[in-house]
Amino acid sequence: MSARKTTALSTPLTLARRVVVKVGSALLVDGRTGRLNRAWLKTLVEDLLRLHRRGQQVILVSSGAIALGRRHLQLPAGPLRLEESQAAAAVGQIRLAHAYKELLENGGVKVLLTLEDSEQRTRYLNARATLEALLSMKAIPVINENDTVATAEIRYGDNDRLAARVAQMASADCLVLLSDVDGLYTADPNRDPKARFIERVERITPEIEAMAGRAQSEVGSGGMATKIMAARIAVNAGCHMCIAAGGQRHPLRRIEHGARCSWFLPASTPLAARKQWIAGTLRPAGAIHIDAGALRALQSGKSLLAAGVTGTVGRFESGDTVSVLSPQGTEVARGIAAYSDSDAARIMGRKSSEIAALLGFRGREELIHRDDLVILQHDHGPIRPMDPQPHFDVKP
Numbered sequence: 001m002s003a004r005k006t007t008a009l010s011t012p013l014t015l016a017r018r019v020v021v022k023v024g025s026a027l028l029v030d031g032r033t034g035r036l037n038r039a040w041l042k043t044l045v046e047d048l049l050r051l052h053r054r055g056q057q058v059i060l061v062s063s064g065a066i067a068l069g070r071r072h073l074q075l076p077a078g079p080l081r082l083e084e085s086q087a088a089a090a091v092g093q094i095r096l097a098h099a100y101k102e103l104l105e106n107g108g109v110k111v112l113l114t115l116e117d118s119e120q121r122t123r124y125l126n127a128r129a130t131l132e133a134l135l136s137m138k139a140i141p142v143i144n145e146n147d148t149v150a151t152a153e154i155r156y157g158d159n160d161r162l163a164a165r166v167a168q169m170a171s172a173d174c175l176v177l178l179s180d181v182d183g184l185y186t187a188d189p190n191r192d193p194k195a196r197f198i199e200r201v202e203r204i205t206p207e208i209e210a211m212a213g214r215a216q217s218e219v220g221s222g223g224m225a226t227k228i229m230a231a232r233i234a235v236n237a238g239c240h241m242c243i244a245a246g247g248q249r250h251p252l253r254r255i256e257h258g259a260r261c262s263w264f265l266p267a268s269t270p271l272a273a274r275k276q277w278i279a280g281t282l283r284p285a286g287a288i289h290i291d292a293g294a295l296r297a298l299q300s301g302k303s304l305l306a307a308g309v310t311g312t313v314g315r316f317e318s319g320d321t322v323s324v325l326s327p328q329g330t331e332v333a334r335g336i337a338a339y340s341d342s343d344a345a346r347i348m349g350r351k352s353s354e355i356a357a358l359l360g361f362r363g364r365e366e367l368i369h370r371d372d373l374v375i376l377q378h379d380h381g382p383i384r385p386m387d388p389q390p391h392f393d394v395k396p
Helices: 036-054 064-072 082-107 113-117 121-136 152-156 159-169 206-210 224-235 251-256 270-279 292-299 341-347 350-357
Strands: 020-025 055-064 108-114 140-145 173-181 240-245 261-264 286-290 310-313 321-325 331-334 366-368 372-376
Touching: 020 036, 020 159, 036 055, 036 082, 036 140, 036 251, 055 082, 055 121, 055 159, 064 082, 082 140, 121 140, 121 159, 159 224, 173 224, 173 251, 206 224, 224 240, 240 251, 240 350, 251 321, 270 331, 270 372, 286 292, 292 331, 292 372, 310 341, 341 350
Parallel strands: 020 055, 020 173, 055 140, 108 140, 173 240, 286 321
Antiparallel strands: 240 261, 286 310, 321 331, 331 372
16 A cells, blocks of 8 residues: 655646635534544644745634533524524634634734625725735735624525635635535435536536535534535636545645645636736726826736825715726726825825825825736727727736
């Protein structure tokens, strides 16, 4: 019998710059006792820290608060009423946070988000900025669904979709959904012995969606259907997604060493997908005029600073997509504005170091960051910023 191969394979997980890992309740909590599966969790944290030490940025999305809290409150078995779920979450979150704090020591930070934080624009921007700041500080953000105030998430078990939204928000390269199943099958393998395992999904078709089954766990509420929904979000954001069994110790190391799992493959990179989305905005909220020096800076791959702005058109808020107009009035770029039109008007032509004094708060140094900006190419004349559908080609 040959020795087990111990070197990591070249997988999207090993190659990723930024990884999001989602852990389900069925893995975190022992279904018989309702206690935290601490020995297993310790090995998961060791995996996360190993990725972190080799230079990868890691975000953990964790379920488990309700499952932990219901035992402490001695709630009966079976479905809980909404208010019971929220009470259990309030208790369970404290215990879950304590466990992660102890295991991650000073290497991780606890963050609470609800699903709306990733789907409402203002909350999305704030959450994205928070994650970027934590990752830049070499922290490992731990995101737990804020079930004490959430309602639809408790009812439908959408932590899979939350994880995909976090991956999209963070422009992650890889999303790993650790579950009590090892991947996608053509049918429910517990009911159909002829069910065939699907190792790679290059396109999510109606046939793929039809393969989704129901949750089999007593403590988890998500099923394969929510994982397919998560996969659609992830791959459209340019992120690889993996569904893998996480029940054994060191689940991420097992994936790296070739354990069976299902990979969903994106058609582009996270940054390319994000820029294609920006470029495809049919109706920008407003426009920003720039000078010749700013135009040269953008064409060389730099961000748009307030110093190069000469005027604004229309009403827009922070987070809106805006057109960027050359001195001749031609739309040369589109991007996501970090400031509203009123704030942009106050800081235009000024240095980044003056922004805090002018606005009374410390915002971003860039009016549009280069990661939120796409340069456009077209052969038409000047485009009015409020044209409903300008025609252009995205510059490679």
